Amino acid sequence: MAILYHHPLCPHSRFVRLAMSEYGLEADLVEEKVWERRAPFLALNPAGATPVLVEASMPSVPGADVIAEYLDETRGLALGDRRLLPESPRERVETRRLTDWFNRKFFDEVSSHLVMEKIYKRFMPTNLGGGAPEMAAIRAGRANIRYHLKYVGYLIRQRKWLAGDRLTYADLAAAAHFSVVDYLGDVPWDEDETARGWYARVKSRPSFRPLLAESVPGTAAAPHYADLDF
Template sequence: MATLYHHPFCPHSRFIRLVLSEFGMEPLLVEERTFERREEFLQMNPAGTTPVFTEDQIGAVPGASIIAEYLDETRGLALGDRRMLPSDPAGRVEVRRLVEWFNGKLFDEVSSYLVTEKVFKRYMPANMGGGAPDMAAIRAARSNIRYHLAYVGWLIGSRNWLAGDRLSYADLAAAAQISVADYLGDVPWHENEMAKNWYARVKSRPSFRPLLADRVPGMEPAPHYADLDF
């Protein structure tokens, strides 16, 4: 049986939830609060980060990029022209480059700040960093997201999807990272119509519906968050 240890507002977890859904998989979802440092979870992933994927034949597969590669290696060929990694080496390089950009650079500069300060700190004890959000970090994230949004718009201006002609891991990684900022109302969509139209296409996919249903208790999403037409 497949299980995904995740957090609903961990953007890396959201990426893998989208991937699994696009693969037609419905794993058991186990919510993990990584700041609790649960011993059983640390045994699966000593880094203490989500997501972690498990199934009987492999054991624990930790980390979004490793999970995505594992799923492509074990199930990608069966998807045919819906495969999330292209078959040609150059295409695979471009998808991997963009996945690294969004899951690495965008996460470090935007979504990590926003989720930590606005969501996770609400549940963390004070001795583990919980408490009031750091507004300087939030302002930095809001500034940084502008050039990431511009980059999405630039990419989609000459391509059907971010990495080329077909939907790929690159689109799912970017959308997952942006989705948490969108929930919090921190995406300036008015600044880039191309990026906005791309995101509307991705969030209209059936795989995105569970993410649009996620809620932070006591914090409603931005009004347009679950609106497929913005």
């Protein structure tokens, strides 16, 4: 069976877990504490980041975007019109644009700050950057998420799913990033009911269940986190 090196609250890992589940692929999950910079892990991904997918007869596949393209190329066609990266150039551009929006822009502006300050730093030794959270970074993440939430609402008022009329990688990436922030209780859902409705739809999918059951020692999930009717 494949192995996925991940962290429970790494949004990029969650994106790949959702995608693999939608493809019907199973993997053994191995939790990786990237700040330890373990040599065997660095051999799998010299960039030292999760997620990394290891399948039999292939070198390791490192990084959420590389894994997503790899899964599309090796398994996408079999999904027919449920393919997560749709066929036409136009739809592929829009799906990739928005997947990148969340995996990169939302991460840089929101989820990286909140996960780093509120979770990772608690587990990292002081000499590797651990310690008390920086409130300025948390405040920045909480301020920035508001316009991303609005953007989701704006898109969903025009389309059924983020990139068009069907579920794509863009929805899975966005929901993965929102889900870690939601675990921490930092998504102001009241500010956009359309965005909330979209997240409720993604959250109700069977692929989402394992994420909702997950917890991190010492930081309980926000009370509504696993509630499908939040």
